[in-house]
Every structure is written in structure tokens, then in C-alpha cells.
Amino acid sequence: MKQTKYIKKEISYPNEIYKCTTCNNEYNKEDVELNWQCPECDEYILIESYDEETSDITIFIRKRADQLKKGNYIHYYGEMYQVVGVTILDDKKLGKIWIGLKGFTRIEVDVNECVNCVP
Numbered sequence: 001m002k003q004t005k006y007i008k009k010e011i012s013y014p015n016e017i018y019k020c021t022t023c024n025n026e027y028n029k030e031d032v033e034l035n036w037q038c039p040e041c042d043e044y045i046l047i048e049s050y051d052e053e054t055s056d057i058t059i060f061i062r063k064r065a066d067q068l069k070k071g072n073y074i075h076y077y078g079e080m081y082q083v084v085g086v087t088i089l090d091d092k093k094l095g096k097i098w099i100g101l102k103g104f105t106r107i108e109v110d111v112n113e114c115v116n117c118v119p
């Protein structure tokens with residue numbers, strides 16, 4: 001199995017649970033944190049988080065910033081935004097990606113950064 005060692009950076013939510021809805025398996029964080037895809041079938045892992053303070057349940061997937069597509073919805077600091085453009089900056093040393101968000105602004109993330117997306 002090919003594992004890309006990209007993702008060591010992500011915004012974590014409390015009490016995360018990791019599931020593949022295709023295989024019906026639940027995983028530990030160590031099993032999926034390299035690429036946030038199912039070790040069996042490569043589907044994106046569905047992440048459920050339960051906030052004990054607010055009783056909020058959040059369900060999302062994690063994608064590497066360069067896997068985002070126009071039209072995806074992402075969670076960003078508690079708000080949800082639609083992606084209108086993804087620009088991988090030419091300067092490889094910088095290793096940055098611009099993500100344009102509808103009605104908001106452009107955010108800049110590292111290439112090894114993961115973004116929480118609406119499944």
C-alpha cells in the first residue's frame with residue numbers, strides 16, 4: 001500500500017472517531033493519520049467528533065490541500081465555506097497552496113496541511 005507522508009498537520013476536533021463507511025471498519029488515529037484514507041479501500045475516512053461542552057457532533061473528512069476541488073465545502077475556524085479555486089504556488093521551496101473561499105477570502109496553507117471538508 002502506498003502511503004504519502006504528507007499530513008502531519010491538521011486542525012483536530014475533540015473525541016474524534018474514524019470510520020470507513022464502505023468497509024464498515026473503525027480505525028485508530030495511527031492507522032489513518034498519514035493520508036486520512038481507508039487502509040483497505042482508499043476511501044476517505046469519515047471522522048466524527050463529539051464536543052462534550054456543546055454536545056455538538058461534527059462529521060467531516062480530511063483532504064490534503066492539493067486534493068481539494070472547486071465546489072468542495074471546507075470547515076475553517078467553525079465556519080463552512082465553498083472552495084472556488086485552488087492554486088498551487090510555483091515556488092516549491094515555499095510549499096504553499098492558496099485556497100479561494102466563496103464570500104470570504106483566500107487562505108494560504110502548507111502543502112502538507114490537511115483541511116477538514118464536508119463529506
Ligand SMILES: [Zn+2]
Binds near residue numbers: 020022040041
Ligand atoms: Zn474502506
